[in-house]
Amino acid sequence: MLTTYSERLPGGRHCSMMVRRGVALTLTDHSGGSNVGMLIYNAENTSERLNLPDSLKCQHTFKITKGNCLYSDMGRILCSVVEDEAGWHDATSGTCTKALLAKKNWAQTSFQQAHNEFIRNGQDSFLIELGKYNLSGKDLVANMNWFSRVDADSQGGLSLAAPYPSGTSVTLRFEMDSIVLLHSCPHPFNDSAHYPQTEVALHLSQADAVADDDLCRNSCEENVRGFINTELYYFGR
Secondary structure, eight states, rough: OOOOOOEEEEETHHHHHETTEEEEEEEESSSSSSSSSEEEEEEEEEBBBBBBHHHHHTTTTTOOTTTTTTEEEESSEEEEEESSSEEEEEESSSOHHHHHHHHHHOOOHHHHHHHSSSSOOHHHHHHHHHTTTTTGGGOOOOOOTTTTOEOTTTTTEEEEOOOTTTTTEEEEEEEEEEEEEEEEOOTTOOOSOOOOOOOEEEEEEEEEOTTOOOHHSSSHHHHHHHHHHHHHTTTTT
């Protein structure tokens, strides 16, 4: 019986998995400068899914880091950030698309030309993984971008900040049984000269139980209510 599980996700790839409540998912940027796009859906009822506008609004933040939670559109907590070596992750910029990649100065390749090394975009990567769960484009919502920091200038313009170093990690504790979609395609603001070929690691383990003094639960009053809503959802099971 598995007690931990690890795998690598090369640059420009995608995957998905079921992550049970009480499980910790650690993402580690092995290359430095990685971006990991993420979507989350309630595994029991996929009409309930990640809601980043509510997650930011109720926690009065523009970034996601340790102590923050990711909410569903039903006011429940999908996962909590229990450890973070980066300090800032982007929850506002969306994902790269085929049209966006076509505007960048990157060599465009197809599967017929480059086989498994062809250039992928985040939107199509999410759509492929959604199809595995009988979901489609209408189920796309705003996504998280782990390991990407976005800064605003005095005029309100947004840009990608300097990359985090290799070995940077973030750990999420899942509070609900979730379908998790991931891709390692570049952030939409990435203007590198070449398509980034970074690598990230995924590690699953059993999380510690949520204590009364848990940082994520108590970081704001809304999170206390969010945890109670989530606990009521599983009450009696």
